[in-house]
Amino acid sequence: NAGVTQTPKFQVLKTGQSMTLQCAQDMNHEYMSWYRQDPGMGLRLIHYSVGAGITDQGEVPNGYNVSRSTTEDFPLRLLSAAPSQTSVYFCASSPSRVTGELFFGEGSRLTVL
Amino acid sequence: QKEVEQDPGPLSVPEGAIVSLNCTYSNSAFQYFMWYRQYSRKGPELLMYTYSSGNKEDGRFTAQVDKSSKYISLFIRDSQPSDSATYLCAMSDSWGKFQFGAGTQVVVTP
Numbered sequence: 001n002a003g004v005t006q007t008p009k010f011q012v013l014k015t016g017q018s019m020t021l022q023c024a025q026d027m028n029h030e031y032m033s034w035y036r037q038d039p040g041m042g043l044r045l046i047h048y049s050v051g052a053g054i055t056d057q058g059e060v061p062n063g064y065n066v067s068r069s070t071t072e073d074f075p076l077r078l079l080s081a082a083p084s085q086t087s088v089y090f091c092a093s094s095p096s097r098v099t100g101e102l103f104f105g106e107g108s109r110l111t112v113l
Numbered sequence: 114q115k116e117v118e119q120d121p122g123p124l125s126v127p128e129g130a131i132v133s134l135n136c137t138y139s140n141s142a143f144q145y146f147m148w149y150r151q152y153s154r155k156g157p158e159l160l161m162y163t164y165s166s167g168n169k170e171d172g173r174f175t176a177q178v179d180k181s182s183k184y185i186s187l188f189i190r191d192s193q194p195s196d197s198a199t200y201l202c203a204m205s206d207s208w209g210k211f212q213f214g215a216g217t218q219v220v221v222t223p
Contacts, residue, residue, distance in 0.1 A: 004156075031209075040121065042201065042215040043157070090156055097209035099145060104156030 002026050006091050006105035013081040013112045021076040021108050023091030029103070031094040032074040033058070034066065036087040037107075043090065049074055050097055081112045116140050119202055119214030128223050132189040136202035136214045139183065143204040143212070146178045148187045151199045151216065160200070161187065192221045 007022045025032065033048035045058030049068040063085060065077040074093075078085060088109050092102040119136045126132055134148075145164055149157035161176040163169045169176045177186040185204070189196055202214040 040215055042117075042119075043203075043213040045211060092156075098205065098207060099162075101147075101159055101162060102149075102157075102203075102211075104158065106156050107154070 004091055004093055004103055004105035006089075006108050008108060009106065010109050011111070013078075013110065015081060015083060015112060017081050019078050019081065021078075021089055021091075021110075023074045023076065023105060024072050025074075025091075025093040025103070026072065027093060027095070027103065028071060029093035029095050030071065031097040032068065033092050033094075033102070034064070034074070034076045035090045035092065036060065037090060038087050046076065046089075048097075078110075081110075083112045086110060086112045115215075117202065117204065117212045117214045120217055121215055123218040123220055125220045125222060126192055128192060128194060128221055130192050130221075132187075132192050132196065132219055132221070134187040134189075134200050134202075134217050134219070136185050137183055138185075138204060138212070140204075140206070140212070141180075141183070142206040142210075144207055145205045146176070146185050147203040147205075148174075148176055149201040149203060149213075151201060153198075157201055189219075192219075194221050194223050197221050 004025045034046040035043040047066040049055045091105045117138045148161040150160045151157040166180045173190045175188045199216040201216045205211045
């Protein structure tokens, strides 16, 4: 009954460091996505994938990379962390890109000093 | 101008009252309309899902969509302290483009 699992839950980075946020789902969903949530801004789409080997940019992709080598995993890489990337990151999956029934992970809270 | 507008609140109501939440949007291509509930320090969870205009009821929750006015609503009847959370509206078009509202914080006081 795992659903969408994100690790780590908390992370503190220094400016310029890189790291990877992990996301795994066990529901065999084709569609996976990463959002960031900031106060007053709602959820903003960073990158998404409609299947293994296929990724595309969302609304705020700069400074982030993704890959999708398997259906289950969709890691998000911060290349050179900046204070503006301090946020709560959510991974979500869905059986269909269109219908909107997103299943979210519990979030990863990132602070960049 | 944001594509989806939602009052951030907080909205404080006494237990047992009706909670009324709404969002307005500007993109007429949106066809799927959702409400998500998010407890503090948790991920959003899908609460209600509707396609096109009309009403949908699920227990104490009623979702309404008025595409002609580009306006969606969520009503919570007989509110409980456990309904205290942030409620996010969301919508998507037939291509899968999603947009979320900023969320309304609801506090139900015993």
